[in-house]
Amino acid sequence: MGQKQETRDVIIEAAYGCLAHYGPSRTSVEDVAQAAGVSRATMYRYFPGGRDQLINDVVAWEFHRFFVRLYEAVRDAETLEEVIERGLFVAHRAIKEHEVLQMVLRTEPEALDVVLESEVASTRVQISEFLLPYLERHELAPGVEPGEAAGFLSRMVLSYIGAQGSWDLSNPEEVSRLVRAELLAGIVPREPRTLTLRQI
Amino acid sequence: MNSSAARSLHVVPPLGAEITTNDSSSKRLRIIDAALECIAVEGIKGTTVEDISTRAGMSRATLYRIFPGGRDAVLGAVVETEIARFFSGIAVAMGSATSLEGVLVAGIFDAATRLSGSPALSTILRLEPWLLMRHVSFGEMDRLLSVASDFAEPFFARWLEPNEARRAAEFAVRTLLSYVIEADVDLDLTEKKSVERLVACYVLPGVEALQRAE
Numbered sequence A: 001m002g003q004k005q006e007t008r009d010v011i012i013e014a015a016y017g018c019l020a021h022y023g024p025s026r027t028s029v030e031d032v033a034q035a036a037g038v039s040r041a042t043m044y045r046y047f048p049g050g051r052d053q054l055i056n057d058v059v060a061w062e063f064h065r066f067f068v069r070l071y072e073a074v075r076d077a078e079t080l081e082e083v084i085e086r087g088l089f090v091a092h093r094a095i096k097e098h099e100v101l102q103m104v105l106r107t108e109p110e111a112l113d114v115v116l117e118s119e120v121a122s123t124r125v126q127i128s129e130f131l132l133p134y135l136e137r138h139e140l141a142p143g144v145e146p147g148e149a150a151g152f153l154s155r156m157v158l159s160y161i162g163a164q165g166s167w168d169l170s171n172p173e174e175v176s177r178l179v180r181a182e183l184l185a186g187i188v189p190r191e192p193r194t195l196t197l198r199q200i
Numbered sequence B: 001m002n003s004s005a006a007r008s009l010h011v012v013p014p015l016g017a018e019i020t021t022n023d024s025s026s027k028r029l030r031i032i033d034a035a036l037e038c039i040a041v042e043g044i045k046g047t048t049v050e051d052i053s054t055r056a057g058m059s060r061a062t063l064y065r066i067f068p069g070g071r072d073a074v075l076g077a078v079v080e081t082e083i084a085r086f087f088s089g090i091a092v093a094m095g096s097a098t099s100l101e102g103v104l105v106a107g108i109f110d111a112a113t114r115l116s117g118s119p120a121l122s123t124i125l126r127l128e129p130w131l132l133m134r135h136v137s138f139g140e141m142d143r144l145l146s147v148a149s150d151f152a153e154p155f156f157a158r159w160l161e162p163n164e165a166r167r168a169a170e171f172a173v174r175t176l177l178s179y180v181i182e183a184d185v186d187l188d189l190t191e192k193k194s195v196e197r198l199v200a201c202y203v204l205p206g207v208e209a210l211q212r213a214e
Helices: A002-022 A029-036 A040-046 A050-074 A080-096 A099-107 A109-137 A146-162 A172-183 A194-199 B003-008 B023-042 B049-056 B060-066 B070-095 B100-116 B119-127 B130-136 B138-156 B162-181 B192-213
Strands: none
Touching (some): A002 A029, A002 A040, A002 A050, A002 A099, A029 A040, A050 A099, A080 A109, A080 A146, A080 A172, A099 A109, A109 A146, A109 B130, A146 A172, A146 B162, A146 B192, A172 B192, B023 B049, B023 B070, B023 B119, B049 B060, B049 B070, B070 B138, B100 B119, B100 B162, B130 B162, B138 B162
C-alpha cells in the first residue's frame, strides 16, 4: 500500500513538472511516464482515465497544496482581522505568482473545471471551520451568530481570492480597508476594542 | 430615476414577444429560444445544431444562414440574450426601490429568483456545473464582476458617491454569485426574509463602512 502511494506521488510530481515546463497542451501520458521513470502500463494502472484523469488529479493535488501553504501562512495570526487580512494578501500574491496556474489559465482553462467544481465547496467549509474559533474569541455585533458569520466570511474570502475585482489586494492598506469594511463591518462592533480586551 | 437605464436595457424583447421588424430577426429569436429549450432539457454539451433547428421548426441550412458561425454562434447569442433579459428584469425591481437597503434587497432577491427560475441554468447546474465554474473564477470572474457592476452601479448612485456606488454594486454582485454557485442550507436567497437578513447583517453595514472609509 505504501509502495503504491509512493508510485502515484512520483507520477503526480513528474506530471506537475511537465505541466510547468511544457504547458498542459504539450503534456502527454508518454512524457509523464518518461519523466517519472515508469512504464505506460503503470501509468494506466494508476490513471485508467488517461490524460484527462492525470491532469485533473494533478490540478487537485496542487489545489490542496495551495490551501495547505495558505493555512501555514495564517495559522499563527492572533485576531480575526489579522487572519483574514494576511490570508487575502498571501493568497492573492500566491495566485498572481503561480506560474503553472497562470499558464493553464492562458492555454487550457478547461483543465480546471472539474477540480473547481468538486473542491470549492469543501474548501469553503474548511475555511469557515478555521475562522469559527477566531469569531468565538472576538467581540461580535449584537445579533451576530458566529457560525453564520463564519459562513459569510468564508464565501467572501474565497470570492476575493478568486478575483479581486476593483480592489488592489497587493496593497496591504487596501486589504485592511476591504476587510474592515465589506467583510467585518456587520460582524464586529462599530468600535473595535481589541486593545482594551488584550489589556484585560 | 434610472428609467432611461431601464429602457435602454429593453433591447431584447421578452420570451414569446411578437417580432414584426423583419423575417431574419424573428428567425434569429426563434433559434435562440429553441436553443434555450434544448439546453433546459439536454444541457449545453448535449445540444446540437440538429436539435436546435428541429425545435425551431426550420432547416439546418436556414439556421446556418442566420448564424454562419453555427453552434458556437447560437450559444453566444443565447448567453447575450439571456443576460439582457436578466438585467432588464432586475432593473425594474431595483429602479423602484426607495432606500439603499431596499435597492440591495431588491437586486439580490430578484437576481437570485430569476437565476433559480431559469430552466436552462438549472439544467446546466444539475448536469454540467463545471462548465460554469471557470466563468466565476480568476480573470473571467473579474470580467463578470465588471459587467455586472457597470449595470448595477447607476441604481446605487441615488444614495452613494460614484466610487462608492461602484464598490457597493460589486460587493452585492459578489455576495449574490457566492450564494448562487453554492447554495446555503440556512440562507435561501429566493426567500425575501433570508435576503433581508443577509443585507441587514452583512451587506449594508459593509457598504456603509465603505462610505465612511472612502
